[in-house]
Amino acid sequence: MTKDAISAAVPLRRSADDRSAEALTVSRVRPAYQQVADQLLARILDGSLAAGDRLPSETELSSIFGVSRSTVREALRALASRDLVETARGTTGGTFVRRVEQGQVSDYLETSLGLMSGSDDITVTQMLEAREVLEVPAARLAAERRHEQHLEAMREAVDREKLTRGRGLRFQEHRNFHGIILQSSANPLLEIMTEPLFRVLQTKFLNPDVDPRVWRSVDHDHETILEAITDQDADAAASAMHDHLTRLRETYLDDGTADANS
Template sequence: MSTAVARILGDVPADRRGQIVPRRVAVGAGEQGRRPAEPLPVSRLRPAYQQVADQLRELILGGSLSPGDRLPNEADLCASFGVSRSTIREAIRVLSSRGLVYTLRGTTGGTFVNRIRGEDVSDYLEASIGMMSGAQDITLENIIEARLILEIPAARLAAERRTEEDLEGMSAGLLMEAGEPDWLRKTVGQRSFHSSLVAASGNEVLQVLADPLLAVLASILKPPALEPETVQAVHADHVEITEAVRRQDPDAAEDAARRHLERLAELYRSA
């Protein structure tokens, strides 16, 4: 076990490790002249493997364990947490299922802290939001509102921060949108435009959050849902936003994005 990781795990209080095993406590016992209190039942805690996984997760998210760091081997983890090998293995499986760690085999193998990419988070959110929407756990209005909150300010930031490369990305989306007669390919151009617009904001978190919403909403509009005139109006909106971003006019970009997204919101509601 590396010195740094050993120190980190060594900092886990002994009594906290002991919480892995459910206990019963007695209140008032031992006081002279009083009847010993009956032990009070304590609700069974979460499974031991979940508690180990949670503590390791805290170390990872808190930065004590960094991407690429190797976790201690099973024996060291067992000693640190006071649990069995099967418990440690199950805890590692939990962390792996959440994309926090990965395991390599061989002499140089082990379990390592993963490096999460923005695309991975977006893919997970897209699938999760899509499933929640399909199960009606979230409404169309929830998704529309979230997109307005994210993308309108992103358009303003794009006008302030855009680079020539950003403009090229937006223009490529416009060309694909305008030049494709096929509806599905046209929607790819539309999504590419919006993704490039948010990317031009220079804020990767906005892009991670906005792209999944765009993908879920794009699945709502099927070919019969939009008339040719509407498709042309949407394209004209995109051109207007692009020109405002090109001129580096934040007010115009924000206003054009708001009007465009409100137009789309009505289309989603009527689809």
């Protein structure tokens, strides 16, 4: 075979190898402890292991998975670092599936959103859009499901925000009003998902130079929303909340990502 023929043959062999590599689909092998942790996590997520359930002992898990006890311990540490399991000592101790609290999930979301916000990952505009997606239907549900104690709490929040002086305190009262609406919706998931957005927007993006007239407009909007919820007019409550959140956009710092429709 001539030199030119060899040179011509090499690319052909490489192309064939490339095609073979592309055809062979494999999953990257994960460390043994991670595979054990993943399988235990799958059992937690599918309900096979419920909150409060006690896991088998390290020795039993070692036998079940065919790995060493040190591998099992590392897997349990990985799950514990995510607050999925906890270990108790004593005769009645062991490793148990943790019961996740609402505030715990909300705090985790706030931390994650805070780290991602203000970058290419999540923009202020996207957070405001997400807030509208969550709070407009929440206002609708609140009009349908509210109780008298919710209405009284909203009235008190509106009265307090009118008397509040200072940016931080005023926003706190504003947030309280919205929080009560979320509670009135009787859907805890809406509260879990929206509360972190409140906190990140307040902490990182609240505009310090908002015209005081804007806050007076906020007070008026809240009164309109409260009236619709009091009257159990779901359509009016949703519409008023949508208009309110649209106007609220100017109270947050522009990250330069808003489009022409924002």
